Structures are given as structure tokens and as C-alpha cells.
Amino acid sequence: MKILIFLLLLLISIYSYGKEEKFQNYMKEFQEYENKEIRDYKAYYEQIMKEFEEYKKIVNEEFENYKKEISKYWEDTEISTKTKWVEYSNNYKIKKVVDFENGEIRIEIIDKNKPSNEKIKNLLKDLITEDTNRAFKNDKLSQNIEKKLLEKVKHIKTAKVDKKPILMDVIVQKExxxxxxxxxxxxxxxxxxxxxxxxxxxxxxxxxFFKIKLLPKIFLIKIKEYKPTVSKYSKKYRLRESLIFAIIHTESAFNPLAKSPAPAYGLMQIVPQTAGKDATKIIYGKPVLLAPSYLYNSEKNIMVGTTYLYLLYYKYLSDIKNPLSRLYCTIAAYNTGAGNVARAFIGTTNIKKAIHIINKMTPSEVYNTLEKNLPYEETKQYLNKVAIRIKIYE
Structure with missing residues (x-):
């Protein structure tokens, strides 16, 4: 936008004065301005990459510190994952676990005496009535990471975590x-x-420990909660709702407090360095780093995830002619990156050359090649799961 304004002023000046010397001066000024913009962006981008390294360092340190603290009390240092939400009491002697993937609640208590039914009822009530905002505040690991990021990382975006039900809709099933x-x-x-x-x-x-099995297919209940947001960004980016829901299901099993040491956060498991960096270029006009609080806001998480899907399908892989072939490649790229998708076809990360090969194949051949040659077993399974789950949400 700045460059367009500069060019407009330049044309007005040339029209007004029409002098060769002035034209040359303005062209020189414009070139200097353009060079400065390029230098500034390059410096900014380099700073962002340095800050992400600091981000990863903070996450790794805090994960290790948290595990050490837990290990003082528990044999297994169980922490939240992509599909499990784990919360400890302040003294670490009570652990509450919700396994979204396997549909299970577990409450564990370290004590001399068997807990009363009343105590278990109170712990269940706390768990059921807890929303995402309170859960984030109770999450010592995320709080420590957020605090350190704000101290040490300049280009970081935070947000207020929304107050979404975690289990209320699943267990009580009333709004x-x-x-x-x-x-x-x-x-x-x-x-x-x-x-x-x-x-x-x-x-x-x-x-x-008290163990309870939840209703099967809890994801069919959770989709009601996120449907308005998914529908909004589905329309904005011309993406199928079924694709977005299938990715949420596969990434986090609808665990709104999902996390992994990558680091990746939230429903669509956004990695700030990859999906986050690329998507924020579109959303904010330049790459920025996203804090845990930002990515635990469900609307923002889905916004970033769908923006990245849009980039993959309509930009990075847009030259793949067959829509189904492009969909398969987009699904794999969401998990492992477009470069690794190219590697499955030509052995290198050159996307343009890979697309040339892909366009000679049928969608079935593309799928089979990805399933056979993708560098990581996880991505092969991921492609299969998302492709199957798309049909559930159609």
C-alpha cells in the first residue's frame, strides 16, 4: 500500500512538472525507498526467526521444569498432549485427566485414605464446570511459557482465552x-x-484413581460448539467444512487445550514457526509469533488453521489441476509441509517439479504415492485418517 501511494504521488508530480530531471530524481528516491522496504522486511524476518528459536528454547525449558516438578509426586510425568487434557492441583497430589481420543475421564489422588464419594463428586463438578479460560489460568506450564515469552520475545501476539465449555456439553448435554x-x-x-x-x-x-468411560463419539457433540466458527472461515476461504472438522478431529480430537512440545497449540495444532508464521502474513500483513493464549482462543485457532489450509490449497499447491489430487496433497502438507509432499514424488523439496509429475497422475495414484513415499509414518496415517473422517462430516 505504501509503495502504491508513493507511485501515485510520483505520477502526479511527473504530470505536474514534466521535467526529465525531476523524473530521474523521483525514480532514484523510489528505488531507495523500495530498497529500504526490502532491507527492513529482511531484518524483521530474521528477527522473527531468532525469536522463534528463543520461543522453542523457552518451551523446552518449561516442559522439562514442569516434568521435574510432577516427578516429585508421580511415577509417570503425565502432561497434556494433543488429545489429552491433564490438570494438577496446586500441591500436585490430585490429577484430573480427560482423554478426548479414547473417551475417558480419570481422577487420581495421592492420599493415605480412600477418598469419599463426596470428594470425588466435588472433583468431578470442578472438572465438568471448568471452561477453557479457567483451564488456561490453571495450567502452570502454559502460564510459565506465556510469562517468559512476554519477557523475552518482542513480536508476540496474545489474546484472551474464550470461555468455552470443555466437558459440560458432552456430559450434561444442555446449553x-x-x-x-x-x-x-x-x-x-x-x-x-x-x-x-x-x-x-x-x-x-x-x-x-477413579475411571469413567464417556459416551462414544463425543466429537459429534463437540462439533455443535465450533460449527459457527468453522462455517465462517469455510465460506471465507472456500474450504469444505468437512475438511476443517476432519483436521480438528485428527489433530486434537476436539481437545481445546491440546499441546505438544513442537510447540503446537489448540484445536488445529498450530505450530507458530510454520502454519502460524505463514498464516499471520495473510492475517496481519507480516509474520508474527503467536502465544499459547492466542492459540487457545478457539476462534483464533480455527482462523489461523483455515488460513494456512487456504494457503496450501489455493497458493502453494494451486497448480495441481485435479481438485481431489490437490486435496490429498493439502492434507499431507498440513501435517508435514509442502516440501515433504514434493519429496514423496521426486525425492526433493522442489514443489514445482513435483506438481508437474502429480498432474500426470490420477487422484488414486497421487494418494497411493503419498501413502507409500511420504517421509514420515505419522503423515501417512494422518492422510488416511483425515480422508476417512471427511466423509463423517459431509
């Missing part, structure tokens, strides 16, 4: 439940659950 509805749901869970015990790290104490 605005009354206390009696919640109590009834908890009673049902107590009846379905089983209490076990195992040794703890402390002499004289045991680990008591």
Missing part, C-alpha cells in the same frame, strides 16, 4: 444447565465409574 442437571450428571458418572488403587512414591500413601 444452560441448572445445578440439579449437573448434580444428576455427576451421580450418573459416579455410578458408571470404578475406583482402583496402586502404590505411590510415598510410604504409607496410595494412588486412588
Amino acid at each position: 444452560n444447565p441448572e445445578p440439579k442437571d449437573i448434580s444428576k450428571a455427576i451421580e450418573n458418572l459416579i455410578q458408571k465409574g470404578e475406583l482402583y488403587k496402586k502404590p505411590s512414591k510415598f510410604g504409607g500413601e496410595k494412588v486412588y
